[in-house]
Amino acid sequence: xxxxxxxxxxxxxxxxxxxxxxxxxxxxxxxxxxxxxxxxxxxxxxxxxxxxxxxxxxxxxxxxxxxxxxxxxxxxxxxxxxxxxxxxxxxxxxxxxxxxxxxxxxxxxxxxxxxxxxxxxxxxxxxxxxxxxxxxxxxxxxxxxxxxxxxxxxxxxxxxxxxxxxxxxxxxxx
Numbered sequence: 001x002x003x004x005x006x007x008x009x010x011x012x013x014x015x016x017x018x019x020x021x022x023x024x025x026x027x028x029x030x031x032x033x034x035x036x037x038x039x040x041x042x043x044x045x046x047x048x049x050x051x052x053x054x055x056x057x058x059x060x061x062x063x064x065x066x067x068x069x070x071x072x073x074x075x076x077x078x079x080x081x082x083x084x085x086x087x088x089x090x091x092x093x094x095x096x097x098x099x100x101x102x103x104x105x106x107x108x109x110x111x112x113x114x115x116x117x118x119x120x121x122x123x124x125x126x127x128x129x130x131x132x133x134x135x136x137x138x139x140x141x142x143x144x145x146x147x148x149x150x151x152x153x154x155x156x157x158x159x160x161x162x163x164x165x166x167x168x169x170x171x172x173x174x
Contacts, residue, residue: 012030012034012036013036013037013069013071013072014036014037014038014039014069014071014086014088015030015036015037015038015039016038016039016040016088016112016114016132017038017039017040017041017044018040018041018093018109018110018111018112018132018134018135024051027051028051028052031051031052031053032052035054035057036053036057037057037058037059037069038053038057038058038059039059039061039067039069039088039090039112040058040059040060040061041060041061041062041090041108041109041110042060042061042062042108043060043108044060045058045060048060061090061110062090062108063090063091063092063108063110064089064090064091065089065090066087066088066089066090067087067088068085068086068087068088068117069085069086069087069088070083070084070085071083071084071085071086072084084116084118085116085117085118086114086115086116086117087113087114087115087116087117088112088113088114089112089113089115089163090108090110090111090112091110091111091112091113091131091155091159092110092111092155092158092159093109093110093111093133093134093135093136093155094109094136094137094140094153094155109134109135109136110134111131111132111133111134111136111159112131112132112134113129113130113131113132113159113163113166114129114130114132115127115128115129115130115163116128116129126167128167128168129163129164129165129166129167129168130166130167130168130169130170131159131163131166131168131169131170132169132170133169133170133171133172134172135172136153136155136172137153138152138153138156139151139152139153140153
């Protein structure tokens with residue numbers, strides 16, 4: 001995992017965390033440096049409360065729950081900012097979770113969709129949808145089994161039916 005703190009990001013408005021494989025040191029440094037909104041998955045509330053994030057700014061979501069996030073984006077060619085809204089939805093993923101020996105599958109593993117909320121002001125602007133699958137599997141193939149004989153994870157079709165096509169998708173390969 002690449003430490004986000006090493007990227008020297010000057011400002012984060014919203015931080016989306018899809019698993020429970022958390023880098024405590026990096027997250028503590030980020031939380032102390034700036035105030036941001038954090039979206040994570042259900043079952044990780046205790047972990048987030050142990051970090052110095054602003055109470056009330058951390059939301060742990062169940063699958064299909066969403067939040068509208070207000071963000072000030074830099075305006076092109078200006079020092080001003082443009083207020084933007086995004087709908088962030090926690091969507092299912094196929095994976096297991098655990099941080100220790102006794103907490104297997106006690107929290108959700110998820111992906112997230114991010115959709116622009118505001119209607120475009122002119123025809124050259126476009127609403128957009130982004131899908132980040134998180135760390136998910138397309139299908140589970142037990143040792144010795146035929147890959148093509150295994151069912152594909154059904155959440156991909158379900159997400160496609162609910163959201164339609166996406167403009168950009170971040171997919172794990174491995």
